[in-house]
Amino acid sequence: MRVVVAAIGLALVLIVVTGCGPSKTVTRVEPDTIVDLSGDWNDTDSRLVAEEMMSDVLSHPWLGEFKGENKRTPDVIVGTVKNRTAEHIATVAFIKNLERELINSGRVGFVASKEERQEVREERGDQQEFASDESLKKFQQEAGADFMLRGDITSIIDQEGGERVKYYQVNLELINIETNRKVWIGEKRIKKLITQSGTKF
Amino acid sequence: MARTSIVQEALWRYVTALSFLLASCGMSTEFYRDVEDDVSKGRYYGAIDKVRDNRPAYGDKSTVLYNLDMGLLFHYAGEPDSSIKYFFGAEREIEELYTKSVSLAAISFVLNDNLLPYEGEDFEKVLINVFLALNYAEKGLTEDALVEARKVDLKLRALARQYEGKNKYKEDAFIRYIAGALYESDAEVNDAFISYRNAYEIYRTYATEYGITAPSFLLNDIVRTATLMNFDEEAERYRSLGGQPYDRPPDALGSVLVVAYAGRGPIKDEIRSTVTVPDTGGVLHTFQIALPRFVSRASPERFYRITAISGIDTVESTTELAEDITAIASKSLKDRLGLIYLKSGGRALLKFFAAEKAKSKIKDVSENKVGSFLGSLAVDVVVGATEQADVRTWRTLPAEIQLARFELPPGNYTMNVKCSDERFSLRDVPVEVRAGKTSFVIVDDVR
Numbered sequence: 001m002r003v004v005v006a007a008i009g010l011a012l013v014l015i016v017v018t019g020c021g022p023s024k025t026v027t028r029v030e031p032d033t034i035v036d037l038s039g040d041w042n043d044t045d046s047r048l049v050a051e052e053m054m055s056d057v058l059s060h061p062w063l064g065e066f067k068g069e070n071k072r073t074p075d076v077i078v079g080t081v082k083n084r085t086a087e088h089i090a091t092v093a094f095i096k097n098l099e100r101e102l103i104n105s106g107r108v109g110f111v112a113s114k115e116e117r118q119e120v121r122e123e124r125g126d127q128q129e130f131a132s133d134e135s136l137k138k139f140q141q142e143a144g145a146d147f148m149l150r151g152d153i154t155s156i157i158d159q160e161g162g163e164r165v166k167y168y169q170v171n172l173e174l175i176n177i178e179t180n181r182k183v184w185i186g187e188k189r190i191k192k193l194i195t196q197s198g199t200k201f
Numbered sequence: 202m203a204r205t206s207i208v209q210e211a212l213w214r215y216v217t218a219l220s221f222l223l224a225s226c227g228m229s230t231e232f233y234r235d236v237e238d239d240v241s242k243g244r245y246y247g248a249i250d251k252v253r254d255n256r257p258a259y260g261d262k263s264t265v266l267y268n269l270d271m272g273l274l275f276h277y278a279g280e281p282d283s284s285i286k287y288f289f290g291a292e293r294e295i296e297e298l299y300t301k302s303v304s305l306a307a308i309s310f311v312l313n314d315n316l317l318p319y320e321g322e323d324f325e326k327v328l329i330n331v332f333l334a335l336n337y338a339e340k341g342l343t344e345d346a347l348v349e350a351r352k353v354d355l356k357l358r359a360l361a362r363q364y365e366g367k368n369k370y371k372e373d374a375f376i377r378y379i380a381g382a383l384y385e386s387d388a389e390v391n392d393a394f395i396s397y398r399n400a401y402e403i404y405r406t407y408a409t410e411y412g413i414t415a416p417s418f419l420l421n422d423i424v425r426t427a428t429l430m431n432f433d434e435e436a437e438r439y440r441s442l443g444g445q446p447y448d449r450p451p452d453a454l455g456s457v458l459v460v461a462y463a464g465r466g467p468i469k470d471e472i473r474s475t476v477t478v479p480d481t482g483g484v485l486h487t488f489q490i491a492l493p494r495f496v497s498r499a500s501p502e503r504f505y506r507i508t509a510i511s512g513i514d515t516v517e518s519t520t521e522l523a524e525d526i527t528a529i530a531s532k533s534l535k536d537r538l539g540l541i542y543l544k545s546g547g548r549a550l551l552k553f554f555a556a557e558k559a560k561s562k563i564k565d566v567s568e569n570k571v572g573s574f575l576g577s578l579a580v581d582v583v584v585g586a587t588e589q590a591d592v593r594t595w596r597t598l599p600a601e602i603q604l605a606r607f608e609l610p611p612g613n614y615t616m617n618v619k620c621s622d623e624r625f626s627l628r629d630v631p632v633e634v635r636a637g638k639t640s641f642v643i644v645d646d647v648r
Binding site: 083 | 296
């Protein structure tokens with residue numbers, strides 16, 4: 001009997017002690033460390049997809065053909081990437097990743113986006129009045145983009161009990177702005193299995 | 202032998218002690234009277250303060266409800282950002298509650314369901330995303346609003362699987378309609394057409410389930426999007442059902458969707474069934490089952506006359522019923538009731554056996570019959586008191602959602618709203634109509 005009482009006592013002490021530990025800890029990790037918490041679309045997905053798809057787009061013949069015809073590198077712009085999934089995805093961050101991959105490759109030129117252009121134009125307008133003649137930038141000298149990259153992210157979710165399979169598909173296409181011709185279509189898929197236990201103590 | 206009886210004795214004492222302690226463990230709802238009074242008069246910040254002050258009344262078992270109430274009150278107050286924050290909180294918590302605590306489940310099996318964390322009725326879980334979608338729509342974030350509409354789809358599919366397709370609340374016509382309007386606003390005409398058509402088909406089942414029909418303008422929306430997509434056959438089909446033929450106007454129009462919340466949503470109360478049976482010794486035993494049920498608080502039928510004014514031009518329209526939350530609540534609870542029956546039945550039986558044990562003990566030690574009878578009665582009272590239906594509800598919900606739709610030339614308008622019972626009106630609500638876009642105006646009259 002005494003043994004039983006002692007065991008119960010010990011168990012109680014354990015419960016109390018484990019319940020008192022710090023509930024929050026912070027550990028620093030490298031930004032490229034893969035950390036999957038919720039199973040939702042995260043920074044790693046955004047980065048990996050951008051890297052892979054942009055190295056794919058640059059390896060296709062349209063680039064060489066354009067250079068051959070025009071004797072210069074093409075200028076590209078990223079249009080919209082629509083979120084057609086069932087979760088809130090920061091497509092702005094994804095678009096930034098795409099832009100960075102393209103610019104840093106050094107193989108294409110890059111034109112500022114619609115909103116950025118607006119801001120730059122305001123600055124240029126401002127210069128007309130206030131800047132010195134030597135530093136003044138002229139109107140109507142903007143580089144027009146040759147190609148536009150656009151696409152969407154879709155997802156399919158299948159779930160049964162505590163198991164969920166998330167399947168993302170990122171579709172991107174590169175369109176020649178002058179001819180409307182699609183010169184490249186790429187897709188990248190990500191599949192995640194998320195399990196949640198049905199019971200706890 | 203001796204050890205088993207010690208354990209039994211200890212268990213019984215534990216249950217009795219818990220019974221006394223937890224007999225009144227349901228959430229206190231006193232403060233809601235003042236909250237609802239504020240809401241009915243449109244004093245949303247007062248209501249928000251009261252809910253916040255009464256945070257302890259929700260306890261740690263009803264934090265989902267706290268988040269739902271706060272989320273909805275901020276939505277009524279026209280503060281989508283705060284509303285989104287609380288709704289996300291509720292949603293995250295509900296997701297975590299998928300993992301059930303075995304120990305709590307065991308205790309709830311002995312006592313009652315109020316000991317379990319409240320995770321929301323099925324329809325309440327779906328409505329979170331409906332309000333989130335409207336929050337995003339209000340902010341003009343169409344893509345995010347559509348994300349919420351897709352989440353509704355996922356939740357409904359999960360429910361259908363859970364009940365093996367036997368549930369009544371399988372689909373939600375209102376959110377499909379809102380999705381249609383959002384897709385159309387996003388120039389995704391094909392998706393808009395599909396959503397409108399789905400909404401119409403679901404409203405046909407609503408007619409048999411809840412006795413409500415599709416808003417009259419829905420057929421026009423289907424015909425319009427079908428015509429724009431050159432789906433001639435579909436356009437003809439819905440025209441023959443009553444939709445107006447669509448001619449593309451020379452200048453693009455914009456839409457205004459007026460979403461009106463009318464009346465107070467339902468609350469739950471408890472129905473108790475008492476069964477009395479005599480045992481072999483002739484002593485009567487009573488055991489009780491307590492079940493929750495929804496009670497309507499909807500007021501007599503009311504609608505809203507909306508006038509859109511731009512300069513000297515005025516256009517009028519009247520809201521139509523689009524979602525009967527009171528009716529959906531009852532059906533949705535019925536879906537779950539089978540499970541509740543089973544549990545209360547099992548619990549009644551368990552308590553009955555435990556009570557029997559106690560009574561036979563009383564009979565053994567008590568010499569006189571009156572003492573024995575009183576003792577038995579006391580046991581019944583204790584056991585009856587622990588049986589308590591879980592009547593927790595998202596009480597700040599409206600009874601109905603009504604819709605009115607305007608197709609107007611782009612420009613700035615003001616809207617006047619007048620309720621058919623003449624006890625509610627709004628004046629000069631500003632709204633900007635943009636070509637090809639849908640603007641949302643939210644009217645809350647939750648009284």
